[in-house]
Amino acid sequence: MKPYENQSQSIKYKNLPKKIKNPGLFLGLPTILALTIFFLLPLCLIVLYSFQEPNVFELGKDLTLLNYKDFLGQGYYSTFLWSALLAVLTTAATFVLAYPCAYGMVKVFPKYNMWLTLLLVMPIFVTSNIRIFGWTLILLKGGFLSFLTGWIPGFQEIEFLYNFPVIIMGMVYIYFPFMLFPVVLGLEMVDDTAVEAAVDLGANRWQVFKEVEVPMSAAGILIGCLLVFVLSLGSMVEAQVLGGSIVTTFAEDIHHAFSYQQNWPLGSALSVILLTITVGLILVALRYVNLDKLLGARAKLG
């Protein structure tokens, strides 16, 4: 029997104190309450604000769609498309780079899994601004990288910052751990005996990857891709700092509307557009993911 299945079923209510009829709801309630007040309520407010007249700070009774018209009329959709392009490229690149790494952690060096996970996920615990700052010192003209390339004739004094590829690099760098960990969880669901069987039946490496490993780890891959896509869709600092001003991101527009323009309703409407796409994608994708199986796979390995 699979352990993650007997987990929740084997509980016998008779053994629990009679006061608590529904222990799951009882234990989850504090979290549900906290998230309702400080997460759901703010979201409702932002939706309400998005239907207000432009430039107001108090909620009024007259509702309008003017702010959403600005999204189309004032060219905000073009920055949205830029952000979407950045997000797609970042997601694809991050997956290609993270998969072999995750594979190595789970299947090749399982002994060192914990230390490798810590080393690879650790950057998350340092403010991303600080890390991006570290990269600018590497990449700027007169920085570490241009010092290294300086030995090559014709490659002196190169500016590596302020171009499109460097933005992608920065985003891949920032979001890599968010892809890695879900894919690690996914790969832990891959059954070695299935791989063995496929090899016995004459499958080559590519076929094993395509027909066995990817389908069996699909839930982790899906969560990883979703996480990276959604987070990079809402990112701002990478493009701002590493890219200079060559690309304006949608998040920058939102920030701008709230801070410099002092137009809360416009900023809210832009946020609502971003959130609708984000939440829609998540809810659709999560329907197909068995979270118990994905998170329980690690337990199965013991």
Added chain:
Amino acid sequence: MVTLKKKRAGYKKPLVAVYILTVIFFLQAPALSLLVSSFSADKYFRFPFSELTMKWYVEMFNSGGIRDSVLNSLVTALAVTVPATVLAFLGALAFARYKWRGRFLYQRFLLLPIFFPQMVLGLAQLLLANFMGVNTSWITAGISHMVWLLPIITMVIAIQVYGFDVTIEEAAYDLGASTAQVLREVTLPVLMPGIVTGALFAFLLSWSNFDLSLFLQGVDNMLPVYIYGKMTGGFSPTAPALSAAVYLLSAAVLFIPFWLITRMENS
């Protein structure tokens, strides 16, 4: 466990090792760059440096602005860690341990904040504070940190809960243990590694948060926001030293407990 023969597995072990080490280098490169830069005596950044110095570190310890922001961040992170860990422990049991109506919905609801663009979440919470007439301070910043990191550490603990053999708990009940006893003697000790990891993550995620603090800290300047101010608006030679120190501190807070735990397990 079936081990694949090297040839059949289709990978070369040294190659995989080199790849993983390259990725680690890529991910940790900024730490190296910050650390090296922090010793430059030059007012403007240029490598190689004309002279090396420790004076930026000395300046860092004497700065009142840095001391205040460190204190603000520390107090907030500690204040967030305790309630977040308690809620996450209970929430993880609801997530992974019990089957109940609404669990499917609960699991998805809980995951939502992780997927949220932090800036939008921060702005939305600023609207709430404004709506309720609350002045922003380290308290509002702390609450916003909690909403965002609670789901993450609930996941961390939930992964531990999935591996938890519930029959031990039942056995304890059958032997006449009370709910409190079972919690104290069975559930908590078994789940302790997950809880400690969760608490550690909560502390570090609050300590290093920038996007939410920026909107919700009010007058209580947090360290990441302070450093951001030093980074922008021209190159300030204290910025690399401060950044390197923060980077190494986070690494130490994360690695030392794990190192201690593995040492304890081995002896």
